[in-house]
Amino acid sequence: MDNALQVEHLQKNYSDFTLNDITFSVPSGCIMGLIGENGAGKSTTFKGILNLINVDGGKVSFWGHPLSPQEGKEDIGVVFDQLNFYETLTPKQIGNIGAAAYKRWNQAQYDHYLKQFSLPAEKELKTFSRGMQVKQCLAIALSHHPKLLILDEATSGLDPIMRDEILDIFLDFVQDENHSILISSHITSDLEKIADYITFIHQGNIIFSENKDTLIYNYGILRCGGDTFSALDSSDILSYRKMDYQWEVLVKNKKIAASKYKDAVIDRATIDEIMLLYVKGERK
Amino acid sequence: MKSLLLKDIYNIKHNMKQMILILLFISICMFFNASVYGVVVFCSVLCTMMTVTTFAMDERCSFAKYAMIMPISRKSYVLEKYMACLIFTLTGTTIGFVESVVYGLFTHNLDLTLILICTGVGILFGLLCGIFYIPILFRFGSEQARLIIFGVFAFFGLVGFLIYWILNTLCIPITIPLLTVSLFFIPVLLALFAVVSYFLSLKFFQAKEF
Numbered sequence: 473m474d475n476a477l478q479v480e481h482l483q484k485n486y487s488d489f490t491l492n493d494i495t496f497s498v499p500s501g502c503i504m505g506l507i508g509e510n511g512a513g514k515s516t517t518f519k520g521i522l523n524l525i526n527v528d529g530g531k532v533s534f535w536g537h538p539l540s541p542q543e544g545k546e547d548i549g550v551v552f553d554q555l556n557f558y559e560t561l562t563p564k565q566i567g568n569i570g571a572a573a574y575k576r577w578n579q580a581q582y583d584h585y586l587k588q589f590s591l592p593a594e595k596e597l598k599t600f601s602r603g604m605q606v607k608q609c610l611a612i613a614l615s616h617h618p619k620l621l622i623l624d625e626a627t628s629g630l631d632p633i634m635r636d637e638i639l640d641i642f643l644d645f646v647q648d649e650n651h652s653i654l655i656s657s658h659i660t661s662d663l664e665k666i667a668d669y670i671t672f673i674h675q676g677n678i679i680f681s682e683n684k685d686t687l688i689y690n691y692g693i694l695r696c697g698g699d700t701f702s703a704l705d706s707s708d709i710l711s712y713r714k715m716d717y718q719w720e721v722l723v724k725n726k727k728i729a730a731s732k733y734k735d736a737v738i739d740r741a742t743i744d745e746i747m748l749l750y751v752k753g754e755r756k
Numbered sequence: 757m758k759s760l761l762l763k764d765i766y767n768i769k770h771n772m773k774q775m776i777l778i779l780l781f782i783s784i785c786m787f788f789n790a791s792v793y794g795v796v797v798f799c800s801v802l803c804t805m806m807t808v809t810t811f812a813m814d815e816r817c818s819f820a821k822y823a824m825i826m827p828i829s830r831k832s833y834v835l836e837k838y839m840a841c842l843i844f845t846l847t848g849t850t851i852g853f854v855e856s857v858v859y860g861l862f863t864h865n866l867d868l869t870l871i872l873i874c875t876g877v878g879i880l881f882g883l884l885c886g887i888f889y890i891p892i893l894f895r896f897g898s899e900q901a902r903l904i905i906f907g908v909f910a911f912f913g914l915v916g917f918l919i920y921w922i923l924n925t926l927c928i929p930i931t932i933p934l935l936t937v938s939l940f941f942i943p944v945l946l947a948l949f950a951v952v953s954y955f956l957s958l959k960f961f962q963a964k965e966f
Contacts, residue, residue: 556822
């Protein structure tokens with residue numbers, strides 16, 4: 473499978489934060505979810521990928537090539553966590569700006585998205601709700617036939633109904649096997665719904681970059697008392713934390729763990745729980 | 757480039773009513789004070805200042821960051837600001853020119869040569885201001901740059917005064933032929949300034965992280 477995006481050893485040093493050796497890839501036709509707590513380095517990774525910051529090392533390639541200042545950007549649609557047009561502009565005016573900027577701009581498609589998203593073409597952006605703003609961003613991002621969508625917290629601040637609607641648009645987009653999405657979100661349930669792969673960044677480092685099904689079907693949370701915890705093989709423990717009455721242990725393969733530790737209860741781990749145990753837990 | 761110009765024009769269009777009102781009000785005041793020909797220069801400089809507004813608007817919505825994910829190079833982004841400045845200056849000068857001509861016709865005191873010279877001065881002075889402050893805007897952002905720009909205007913005022921003082925001391929009268937010769941000479945200097953200004957702006961913008 474070809475990679476739409478390949479990030480290799482991306483490095484960015486700030487005085488108080490380091491994005492360290494970030495390596496992952498987004499295969500064509502897939503959705504990659506980027507998760508991590510606030511300040512973990514998700515947005516810095518996006519900026520590094522999009523050349524918005526001067527990185528200190530590493531390589532980023534889109535379909536095997538570095539991002540060219542003009543032509544390459546035609547294939548990429550980006551949605552940031554805010555609308556980047558001045559509040560007095562209207563969707564119609566933005567359409568004209570998009571048409572002048574992108575060679576492959578499809579005005580009919582843009583108008584169709586405005587209609588589909590119920591966005592009034594002549595109304596100023598300042599009257600738009602957060603949901604409408606996200607939809608406006610998506611309408612622009614989708615109307616120049618991109619092959620890769622890069623979405624930075626695009627669904628944050630939206631109600632569940634609006635999020636569901638937008639997730640359906642993403643799923644529609646990847647129906648074409650040449651289309652891919654890289655999406656970061658705090659709302660891991662959204663990613664559980666749509667992502668094929670999950671990359672977890674914590675304090676500027678990649679903790680894992682895995683197939684989502686592997687995470688959901690293989691990872692597990694082992695709950696046990698102190699005696700059982702002491703008897704656990706440290707190689708089985710990814711992370712653990714002490715709760716009021718029990719220990720919670722993240723294990724990579726819940727079936728193997730279940731056969732090894734009969735006294736323990738092992739549950740399916742959600743992405744939220746995996747993230748929480750990595751961030752708040754300890755490692756042996 | 758075209759998309760950026762379109763964006764700036766749409767953004768500014770929103771402030772147009774206010775701008776026209778300000779231009780009319782101050783022009784009327786100047787006419788009453790018999791500063792008929794200063795109106796052209798005033799309109800030119802005021803419209804040039806709209807470039808600062810476009811920077812402020814871009815900053816408010818982080819547009820530059822978005823522009824960098826569009827098929828727009830950093831060079832184009834910088835160049836567009838100079839183009840916008842030129843368009844705004846020419847628009848302001850045209851408005852001032854029309855106002856002066858209309859006033860001259862109404863008062864039966866039309867001196868077209870002087871109006872044309874003032875128009876030239878207006879364009880040159882407006883562009884000079886723009887060329888001077890665009891790199892400052894790229895380096896410091898619109899908020900900080902506003903203060904610096906006041907300093908720039910004070911500096912130009914001082915330079916103008918010094919030139920006047922030197923000419924006065926050397927007993928060289930400021931005549932229309934002298935002004936006309938200067939108008940032909942200054943564009944060359946202005947072009948040189950513009951090139952230096954553009955590369956400075958580009959350097960600042962290329963170092964910028966979003």
